[in-house]
Amino acid sequence: MFTGIIAAVGRITSIQTLAENFGQRLNIHAGQLDLSDVALGDSIAVNGACMTVVAKDAAHFDIDVSRESLLRTVGLDAPGPVNLEKALSLSQVLGGHLVSGHVDGHGRVAQFEAVGESWHLAIDAPCELARFFAYKGSVAVQGVSLTVNRVEDFDSSCRIHINLIPHTLQNTTLALLCEGAAVNLEVDLIARYCERLLQFKPTIEASDPS
Secondary structure (H helix, E strand, O other): OEOOOOOEEEEEEEEEEOOOOOEEEEEEEOOOOOOOOOOOOOEEEEOOEEEEEEEEOOOEEEEEEEHHHHHHOOOOOOOEEEEEEEOOOOOOOOOOOOEOOOOOEEEEEEEEEEEOOEEEEEEEEEHHHHHHOOOOOEEEEOOEEEEEEEEEEOOOEEEEEEEEOHHHHHHOHHHHOOOOOEEEEEEOHHHHHHHHHHHOOOOOOOOOOO
């Protein structure tokens, strides 16, 4: 479990192909992320995807990314900067929102432009995720906890509008976004369970007349 508050921007430094159809091993420079309390088997969110540490030293750690994860995420298949967050402990302040690190789909940047001192980010999301977005609701974009300011529904997609403050741009990879860029999206955990509760209809077995 995570909060969506990015602790550091790291960098994928090298990629090793694992056994056929298994995936890839990534070596990641942790940047300013303190790895002193990270053990093998611990979880770190990389661009919003929960990954397991399989090797580490003082400044780097390795993760194995399965073929399925590579298909369902963006930004983990090539060297470059990544958002990093260690798993949440029960004593931490929940500064963002509850984030599971399970990517629900890909979005695509429709607009990214300065508005005064902030930036307006609009993302086109798959229509199957539209029911999870709400005004002033939460969404994780590349692992960053953000607030939805407006939602537009279209026939084949949904557009969410987000305001980014300078601090967010300075401390995450979101400053590198451009129109057309793909991003990892995770919907709000509470919205996910509410949707399940609303759609659930238990099957009632007919009683035995005998």
